[in-house]
Amino acid sequence: MTENITKKIKSIKFSMLSPNSVKRMSVAKIVTPELYDREGYPVDGGLMDIRMGVIDPGLKCKTCNQRLKECPGHFGYMDLARPVLHIKYLDTILRYLRSTCLECGKILVEEEKIKKHLKNVRDAEQERRYKVKKNLINAFANSIKLVKKCPHCKAKQKKITIEKPSTILEDGKRLTPIQIKARLEKIADMDIISLGNNPESAKPEWMVLDILAVPPVTIRPSITLQSGERSEDDLTHKLSDIVRINQRLFENINAGAPEIIIEDLWDLLQYHVTTFFDNAVAQVPVARHRSGQPLKTLHERIKTKEGRFRHNLAGKRVNFSARTVISADPRIRFNEVGVPKVIAMELTIPEKVTEWNIEWLKGLIKQGPKNYPGANYVIRPDSRKKSITDETQEALLEELQPGYVVERHIVDGDISIFNRQPSLHRMSIMCHKIIILPGKSFRLNPAVCTPYGADFDGDEMNLHIPQTEEARSEAEILMSVENHIISPKNGLNIIGSMEDAISGLYLLTKNMKFSKKDATELLFSAGIVNDEMKDFKNEVSGKEIFSIVIPNDFTFIGTSKNGDDVEIKKGQLIEGVIDKALVGEDNGQLIREIYAKYDEQTGIEFLAKIFKLGIETLLKSGFTIGISDSDVPEKVNKKNKDLIEKAKLKADNLITDYEKGKLEILPGNSMEETLELKITEILNKVRNDISEQVNNSVDENNPTIIMANSGAKGNLLNVAMMSSCVGQQAIKGKRVKGNYSGRALSLFKKGDPSPEAHGFIEKGYKQGLNPYEYFFGAMTGRDALMDVALRTPKSGYLYRRLSNALQDIRVEYDSTVRDAEKSIIQFKYGEDGIDIAKSDGGKINVKKIIKQIKKK
Amino acid sequence: MAKEFDIKKHSLVPEHTKLTEEEAKKVLSEFNITKDEIPKILLSDAAIEKLSPEYGDIIKIVRKSQTNTNTTYYRVVVNG
Numbered sequence: 001m002t003e004n005i006t007k008k009i010k011s012i013k014f015s016m017l018s019p020n021s022v023k024r025m026s027v028a029k030i031v032t033p034e035l036y037d038r039e040g041y042p043v044d045g046g047l048m049d050i051r052m053g054v055i056d057p058g059l060k061c062k063t064c065n066q067r068l069k070e071c072p073g074h075f076g077y078m079d080l081a082r083p084v085l086h087i088k089y090l091d092t093i094l095r096y097l098r099s100t101c102l103e104c105g106k107i108l109v110e111e112e113k114i115k116k117h118l119k120n121v122r123d124a125e126q127e128r129r130y131k132v133k134k135n136l137i138n139a140f141a142n143s144i145k146l147v148k149k150c151p152h153c154k155a156k157q158k159k160i161t162i163e164k165p166s167t168i169l170e171d172g173k174r175l176t177p178i179q180i181k182a183r184l185e186k187i188a189d190m191d192i193i194s195l196g197n198n199p200e201s202a203k204p205e206w207m208v209l210d211i212l213a214v215p216p217v218t219i220r221p222s223i224t225l226q227s228g229e230r231s232e233d234d235l236t237h238k239l240s241d242i243v244r245i246n247q248r249l250f251e252n253i254n255a256g257a258p259e260i261i262i263e264d265l266w267d268l269l270q271y272h273v274t275t276f277f278d279n280a281v282a283q284v285p286v287a288r289h290r291s292g293q294p295l296k297t298l299h300e301r302i303k304t305k306e307g308r309f310r311h312n313l314a315g316k317r318v319n320f321s322a323r324t325v326i327s328a329d330p331r332i333r334f335n336e337v338g339v340p341k342v343i344a345m346e347l348t349i350p351e352k353v354t355e356w357n358i359e360w361l362k363g364l365i366k367q368g369p370k371n372y373p374g375a376n377y378v379i380r381p382d383s384r385k386k387s388i389t390d391e392t393q394e395a396l397l398e399e400l401q402p403g404y405v406v407e408r409h410i411v412d413g414d415i416s417i418f419n420r421q422p423s424l425h426r427m428s429i430m431c432h433k434i435i436i437l438p439g440k441s442f443r444l445n446p447a448v449c450t451p452y453g454a455d456f457d458g459d460e461m462n463l464h465i466p467q468t469e470e471a472r473s474e475a476e477i478l479m480s481v482e483n484h485i486i487s488p489k490n491g492l493n494i495i496g497s498m499e500d501a502i503s504g505l506y507l508l509t510k511n512m513k514f515s516k517k518d519a520t521e522l523l524f525s526a527g528i529v530n531d532e533m534k535d536f537k538n539e540v541s542g543k544e545i546f547s548i549v550i551p552n553d554f555t556f557i558g559t560s561k562n563g564d565d566v567e568i569k570k571g572q573l574i575e576g577v578i579d580k581a582l583v584g585e586d587n588g589q590l591i592r593e594i595y596a597k598y599d600e601q602t603g604i605e606f607l608a609k610i611f612k613l614g615i616e617t618l619l620k621s622g623f624t625i626g627i628s629d630s631d632v633p634e635k636v637n638k639k640n641k642d643l644i645e646k647a648k649l650k651a652d653n654l655i656t657d658y659e660k661g662k663l664e665i666l667p668g669n670s671m672e673e674t675l676e677l678k679i680t681e682i683l684n685k686v687r688n689d690i691s692e693q694v695n696n697s698v699d700e701n702n703p704t705i706i707m708a709n710s711g712a713k714g715n716l717l718n719v720a721m722m723s724s725c726v727g728q729q730a731i732k733g734k735r736v737k738g739n740y741s742g743r744a745l746s747l748f749k750k751g752d753p754s755p756e757a758h759g760f761i762e763k764g765y766k767q768g769l770n771p772y773e774y775f776f777g778a779m780t781g782r783d784a785l786m787d788v789a790l791r792t793p794k795s796g797y798l799y800r801r802l803s804n805a806l807q808d809i810r811v812e813y814d815s816t817v818r819d820a821e822k823s824i825i826q827f828k829y830g831e832d833g834i835d836i837a838k839s840d841g842g843k844i845n846v847k848k849i850i851k852q853i854k855k856k
Numbered sequence: 857m858a859k860e861f862d863i864k865k866h867s868l869v870p871e872h873t874k875l876t877e878e879e880a881k882k883v884l885s886e887f888n889i890t891k892d893e894i895p896k897i898l899l900s901d902a903a904i905e906k907l908s909p910e911y912g913d914i915i916k917i918v919r920k921s922q923t924n925t926n927t928t929y930y931r932v933v934v935n936g
Binding site: 120827831842 | 887889892894895921922927928929930
């Protein structure tokens with residue numbers, strides 16, 4: 001497959017085409033707007049001339065004698081009857097005209113100043129400070145604009161103006177492209193450098209076209225419709241317009257037609273050439289198809305997301321990939337991905353035939369492409385590809401021998417790369433092992449949702465199958481899930497226990513007791529079998545069960561979520577309760593310790609085991625909440641009501657104070673603002689007080705409280721919101737404002753500053769909200785929704801710009817940060833040279849390291 | 857009139873020093889770079905005004921750092 005490289009690209013240079021080089025590289029002169037003759041054969045000198053390449057399967061290119069797909073295409077050219085301005089260089093032309101003398105063509109500054117400027121430009125160029133160079137030149141050109149008299153030949157200068165789109169005026173009189181070209185030709189090479197161009201590759205007079213390069217047929221192929229009719233490319237349409245007008249202009253000039261007619265045709269030629277380059281120039285009418293759809297000419301082919309760069313070059317479609325909806329399966333491993341059978345039968349892996357695997361591969365060929373597991377193609381040693389069908393099957397089985405390659409279906413254990421867009425960090429693309437599952441969706445373990453940012457509300461993900469041995473091992477070593485548990489952004493574990501698993505572990509290690517039988521059964525159902533289980537006594541505590549999964553030589557002291565010590569000695573959980581702070585996402589001290597002390601494999605296995613153990617514990621013990629779980633003792637209820645009443649009273653007092661003007665004003669605020677602040681403060685305090693009351697009163701075995709305490713989901717404030725008081729609703733950090741004639745809803749009095757009128761919800765969800773309270777809740781809900789909907793695309797664009805700007809900056813082996821030119825950006829990565837992913841939360845904890853060494 | 861203001865005394869202006877030729881060579885060889893691969897500083901930069909810099913000098917800058925107590929940075933003087 002690989003071809004020998006005979007030439008190596010050393011550099012690429014972009015430059016303008018001179019009229020000479022256009023002629024030199026051309027193979028055909030285009031003279032007629034006709035495309036095909038009566039037989040449908042391309043006309044010589046027409047736009048589909050076969051000297052410029054072929055798009056018919058039968059024909060051969062007259063220039064290189066090659067067929068379709070082999071011939072790269074060749075340029076042609078067209079003589080324009082009168083020169084026209086190149087619309088893309090209009091600004092540059094203007095700058096040259098304004099900066100140079102209309103008589104002698106020199107820059108309108110004294111010789112000395114030009115020399116000084118030239119030196120500055122060259123210095124900047126040499127130091128590769130291109131932006132500085134650009135600014136220098138812009139400033140120089142701008143400073144010349146208003147010069148009235150040429151310092152060299154003393155000629156009086158006229159004012160150059162432009163009338164969009166492409167008419168250049170001098171003191172109100174029109175300059176024809178011929179005149180402009182004559183002016184530009186007078187400019188000396190040195191002056192061209194001063195104004196920012198390289199005279200070898202971009203002479204200003206080339207910006208006025210009197211010869212037009214005609215792109216090869218191969219970049220503007222025509223399509224043959226089913227009816228046999230040909231449909232030409234947009235570029236061909238445009239070019240034929242140019243040829244037609246050009247011809248008419250020629251004829252009129254030769255016939256000596258009046259100047260007005262010639263000028264009209266000339267303008268029309270200018271229009272067509274302009275839209276050939278760019279069909280979206282301001283104030284130029286858009287050239288359209290007969291159907292009214294705008295033509296897609298050169299500029300539109302390159303530009304924007306759908307253009308050549310972003311659509312075809314920066315982004316390509318790939319083979320051996322699949323995409324479907326994802327769903328959860330907590331029973332598969334973290335580094336596995338469930339693949340539906342229909343997809344497995346499309347995706348293949350090329351397997352080289354050897355004498356050791358020939359029988360197995362023959363079996364797969366026998367299965368064919370329609371049975372699973374089977375094979376789709378056989379590749380012969382001469383790299384000819386044969387598809388396996390009922391007819392070819394027998395023959396292929398017969399001829400198969402070592403050296404052949406069989407493209408077999410993917411099977412359990414094959415390597416794949418799994419990805420979810422937007423790929424914002426490196427954990428968005430990880431390596432998973434395939435397992436084939438029934439159904440039509442990809443299955444992944446819910447624990448790896450976080451790195452991908454995935455949920456199961458209809459998300460789709462992509463799967464890629466690496467095709468070479470190198471690619472597979474690279475993916476497995478560098479991209480596997482177990483290598484990405486620690487995030488490089490903050491050195492914390494991005495994968496950890498979540499939700500039910502945390503609740504389960506919390507309950508298990510808190511005070512659960514099991515009989516020996518139950519304990520063994522629980523561990524079995526979580527897939528854990530261990531020698532230590534033999535030592536179980538008749539009564540087994542949850543802590544002992546958890547200790548089974550901890551490595552035996554592991555010692556650890558940490559803090560749980562509520563600040564209590566957690567101690568593990570020689571693989572035994574002695575003290576403390578396991579919760580979010582120890583095993584959760586981003587917080588799991590325990591997980592990171594194990595990950596650091598042992599290898600990745602041990603780390604991920606530990607994580608997988610406790611995850612399952614947590615879930616199984618909940619399954620065994622049962623875990624649910626009901627409406628009665630947000631019940632609050634009558635005493636507390638009454639107290640809460642009192643608290644609210646008191647707060648309202650306080651607010652009322654403030655309001656009366658305000659009305660009387662007796663309110664003490666806070667520094668830097670007006671009277672109204674002071675009132676707002678004080679009321680908000682009171683109302684926020686009341687909810688916190690209530691929350692405290694509620695939490696003191698509820699049983700700590702209450703499921704909601706368990707979830708909040710363990711860090712599985714929700715917090716204590718949410719409990720108070722359900723049971724007693726939802727609290728103050730805020731929009732933009734303030735109380736809900738009355739923007740409709742001074743009130744939020746028409747049922748309130750105008751200008752009423754009381755808590756109820758500004759979004760204070762004094763009831764809990766359980767008691768039910770009254771209509772206006774509900775409405776306030778909906779207001780904040782909508783506000784949050786809007787906020788998300790508006791922020792996501794904005795931050796996405798911001799991120800795109802950031803990552804494009806930083807994409808080729810990297811840390812070199814000497815720990816300097818350099819860009820693509822190998823220029824230094826940072827002399828030491830992050831100024832301290834620390835690899836965050838290998839640090840302790842971004843720092844190096846020296847005390848801890850000393851302790852560890854001492855122990856040894 | 858107003859007293860001349862020494863910006864080097866301002867807390868936000870880090871310490872700038874000019875390297876001798878030998879020191880400069882050492883820095884270049886330490887990072888295995890040429891002068892046009894180092895970040896640049898303008899000759900007219902106010903922070904190095906008093907060091908009487910010349911085109912091509914290397915300026916050492918010692919800054920406070922968020923991640924480290926101090927960090928050294930080098931810049932080469934360019935025209936402008």
